[in-house]
Amino acid sequence: MSLLKYPDTMNRKQLFEEFASGRGIGKIKLFSPILMHFAARHIDRSYAAFASDYRVLVEANIRAMGDFGMDMVSLISDPYRETAAFGARIEFPEEAVPRCIDKVIKSTDDIHSLKVPDVYKNERTLDRIKGAEEYSRILKGEVPVIGWIEGPLAEACDLAGVSEMLMMLMMDPDSSGLLLDKCTEMAKKFAAAQVEAGCDIIGMGDAVCSQVDPDTYSNFVMGRQREIISFIHGLGARVKLHICGDISHLLPLIKETGADIIDLDWQVSPGKATEILGHDTILCGNINPVLIQDKPPDEVFLLTEKLINENSDRKLIVSAGCEITVDTPAENLKAMARAAKSL
Amino acid sequence: MEHNEILEKIAYCIEFGKIDRNSPFPPNMKGQDGAGEYTRQALEKGIKARDVLNHGLMQGMDRVGRKFRDNKIFVPQVLMSAKAMNSSMEHLMPYFTSGEIRSRGKFIIGTVMGDLHDIGKNLVSMILKGNGWEVIDLGIDVGSDKFLEALEEHPGSVVGLSALLTTTMANMKETVEKIKGNNRDTCVAIGGAPVTQEFCEKIGADIYSPDPQGLVDHLDQRFSTG
CATH class of the missing domain: 1.10.1240.10 (Methionine synthase domain)
Structure with missing residues (x-):
């Protein structure tokens, strides 16, 4: 737990609420890096086990929370939970990201016949829901739990292929819209199940959005993300939007989605993001994960300290720009945590 | 017209x-x-x-x-x-x-072992083709041996390695070492979201560019016949 002049009696959830309200600016710093493969290895389990068994994922995250002083836990594992529920076959290499081995959408007809699945009836989506329940059971609601869904464009790309989907946006707006609508519906259903199971925050990964222009984002994605976010707000949870890469060109539009927490990759300046998003939006980031992996712990400490000092007047959750890599030394993550706590 | x-x-x-x-x-x-x-x-x-x-x-x-x-x-x-x-x-x-028109050279490209993200590789391939290069696309998740086989088949080619993930970026080092070990004159270009000029120099690659056009400009400089 990372706090200054705040009572030790506060649990992590209360601390987060205080932070989110803005009352903790300059006093509370939260530390919540994205851990997947790193967390699995930290407990000597394979990535395959982490992605396919909620018990491993939960154990890995809770252990990491304790060992690295993290303020939240997450259900993130890989992009293919919903894709599997839509019918794709997924492989689980022992020590690599799960692989989607076939495309569900190969033609316009496939889009029309695509059914939004029941998230409780597919092994992979159910596994994540069970993970949320397991967190609730163990943590008793005292730690913010971040559920996870794919954003509409990311899911459409998972189903159809990235190049194919991005070209479809240009060539066939109607079919693209239909597929994105189905992905939006899926995102809402999956989010609802995770909130029901105890998640306080839903992370929405729409990684590919940084690769599209503002008009395309505005015409096809922004409204659907806003619809999902508004729906989740209606369920009483917050939303963290994660888009990999440089999103500087999209920030004015992202503001319109109503996301509570925006992940910033290392290419995006938190100061400039605040100018556009305002002080109410919580930022999460944004040290380059390559530096966290490669630099010695004292340099990682200084990088984190610098980030905190430069953002002392805004709501910033200390994290890397993206996932902490599996080869990051544990001492480097501890150095980040120390910097977050010492200030 | x-x-x-x-x-x-x-x-x-x-x-x-x-x-x-x-x-x-x-x-x-x-x-x-x-x-x-x-x-x-x-x-x-x-x-x-x-x-x-x-x-x-x-x-x-x-x-x-x-x-x-x-x-x-x-x-x-x-x-x-x-x-x-x-x-x-x-x-x-x-x-x-x-043979009436000739390419400016051959460029072997692939994502390194473990990396399944082909969008960056595809963009580079397209822009290189459009600039007159013959592209030999080895696809995704390509091991060092496959790059060496392609070089044997297309000697003198430039080799391009792509990685989107920090985790797979590490595999570039081994591939560059094997390619250079086989023929140190082979020109190796690297790119992808986590890759930097510093990393390029560290692993002994020859060209880094954050975008495809930068690669074209590098190749123009390096292989210009004047």
């Missing part, structure tokens, strides 16, 4: 991703001829295939590469431009086969 005018039409269609008459994109050019039709017309009018390549296709893709580098267009628009370029290229293939 004058020769220069038709070549500019080809470049314009590629720049704006107009594939052919049937393509609905871009909406403001619906029903108009595209890169495919103009290329066919250019050749029928007797314009040399080499000039169509140099002053039509390459001109168009050069503009695309620069606009992409400057964030004036993004991946969907580049993909459409590449598709338009392919439509032109189909008409030029017989001239490559006959």
Whole structure:
């Protein structure tokens, strides 16, 4: 737990609420890096086990929370939970990201016949829901739990292929819209199940959005993300939007989605993001994960300290720009945590 | 239509991703001829295939590469431009086969072992092709041995390694070492979201660029015949 002049009696959830309200600016710093493969290895389990068994994922995250002083836990594992529920076959290499081995959408007809699945009836989506329940059971609601869904464009790309989907946006707006609508519906259903199971925050990964222009984002994605976010707000949870890469060109539009927490990759300046998003939006980031992996712990400490000092007047959750890599030394993550706590 | 005018039409269609008459994109050019039709017309009018390549296709893709580098267009628009370029290229293939036009060189490309993300690799491939390079695309998740086999088949080629993930970026080092161990004169270019100039120097690669056009510029400098 990372706090200054705040009572030790506060649990992590209360601390987060205080932070989110803005009352903790300059006093509370939260530390919540994205851990997947790193967390699995930290407990000597394979990535395959982490992605396919909620018990491993939960154990890995809770252990990491304790060992690295993290303020939240997450259900993130890989992009293919919903894709599997839509019918794709997924492989689980022992020590690599799960692989989607076939495309569900190969033609316009496939889009029309695509059914939004029941998230409780597919092994992979159910596994994540069970993970949320397991967190609730163990943590008793005292730690913010971040559920996870794919954003509409990311899911459409998972189903159809990235190049194919991005070209479809240009060539066939109607079919693209239909597929994105189905992905939006899926995102809402999956989010609802995770909130029901105890998640306080839903992370929405729409990684590919940084690769599209503002008009395309505005015409096809922004409204659907806003619809999902508004729906989740209606369920009483917050939303963290994660888009990999440089999103500087999209920030004015992202503001319109109503996301509570925006992940910033290392290419995006938190100061400039605040100018556009305002002080109410919580930022999460944004040290380059390559530096966290490669630099010695004292340099990682200084990088984190610098980030905190430069953002002392805004709501910033200390994290890397993206996932902490599996080869990051544990001492480097501890150095980040120390910097977050010492200030 | 004058020769220069038709070549500019080809470049314009590629720049704006107009594939052919049937393509609905871009909406403001619906029903108009595209890169495919103009290329066919250019050749029928007797314009040399080499000039169509140099002053039509390459001109168009050069503009695309620069606009992409400057964030004036993004991946969907580049993909459409590449598709338009392919439509032109189909008409030029017989001239490559006959030797009437020659590529600027061969470029072997693939994502490194463990990396399944091909969008960056594909963008680089498209822009290189549009700039006159013959691209040998080994696909995704390519091990060092496969790069060496390709080099044996296409000696003197430049090799391009792509990685989107920090985790797979580490595999570039081994691949570069094997390629350089086999022939230290082989030029190796690397790219991808986590890659930096510092990393490029650290692993002994020759070229790093954050964007495809930068790679084209590097290759132009390195392999310019003056």
